[in-house]
Amino acid sequence: xxxxxxAILLALALxxxxxxxxxSVSWVFTAYLxxxxxxxxxxxxxxxxxxxxxxxxxxxxxxxxLKLAVVFQIGRAVLSAFARARHVVLxxxxxxxxxxxxxALTTTDRWVFQALSVAQAGVVWGxxxxxxxxLWFQLPLHPLHRAILLGFAxxxxxxxxxLGLVRYLSLSAVPYLSALDSAAYAATVGLxxxxxxxxxxxxxxxxxxxxxxxxxx
Numbered sequence: 001x002x003x004x005x006x007a008i009l010l011a012l013a014l015x016x017x018x019x020x021x022x023x024s025v026s027w028v029f030t031a032y033l034x035x036x037x038x039x040x041x042x043x044x045x046x047x048x049x050x051x052x053x054x055x056x057x058x059x060x061x062x063x064x065x066l067k068l069a070v071v072f073q074i075g076r077a078v079l080s081a082f083a084r085a086r087h088v089v090l091x092x093x094x095x096x097x098x099x100x101x102x103x104a105l106t107t108t109d110r111w112v113f114q115a116l117s118v119a120q121a122g123v124v125w126g127x128x129x130x131x132x133x134x135l136w137f138q139l140p141l142h143p144l145h146r147a148i149l150l151g152f153a154x155x156x157x158x159x160x161x162x163l164g165l166v167r168y169l170s171l172s173a174v175p176y177l178s179a180l181d182s183a184a185y186a187a188t189v190g191l192x193x194x195x196x197x198x199x200x201x202x203x204x205x206x207x208x209x210x211x212x213x214x215x216x217x
Contacts, residue, residue, distance in 0.1 A: 147195030
């Protein structure tokens with residue numbers, strides 16, 4: 001039920017990005033949404049093939065890489081005209097990413113959830129560094145960029161907590177934690193859908209299609 005809801009929200013978010021002509025605001029984020037939609041359908045439609053540990057681990061690593069790419073792309077776009085802030089944030093974010101990935105890679109397979117939790121924490125710290133820099137240097141932030149960063153920060157907080165709990169709770173709790181994670185992600189995608197669809201200052205409420213435009217008399 002929840003995976004189908006997430007798929008609908010993802011599809012609507014991609015549609016709104018296209019209709020509003022905002023896909024180029026962050027191409028990596030658009031690619032992330034499309035990847036999540038495809039993976040969602042693969043698991044739901046062909047569970048015998050893709051609902052297994054190997055595919056789960058692969059997709060989680062891919063998601064982490066895409067999230068890091070989103071942070072770097074938004075950081076580059078926001079800080080392109082501010083050399084001092086750009087250098088500070090990129091160095092901090094790169095250090096965080098390298099440190100967390102080295103920690104994750106040196107973690108034994110027995111604590112695979114801990115390794116993934118560490119990697120996700122690296123993404124969260126990267127998001128935090130970018131948001132703090134925008135506040136500290138009083139940098140302008142596109143409303144969609146703000147929604148993307150806020151959504152990732154809130155969801156990854158829940159996701160990291162569920163991964164940490166898996167290590168300490170029995171396996172019988174995993175379905176409940178998975179449902180909590182799915183519900184949190186659905187709420188996050190709903191936030192992104194709202195940000196992609198709502199009008200911003202200086203934009204028309206809805207762009208008028210060319211084929212509906214009135215011809216001059």
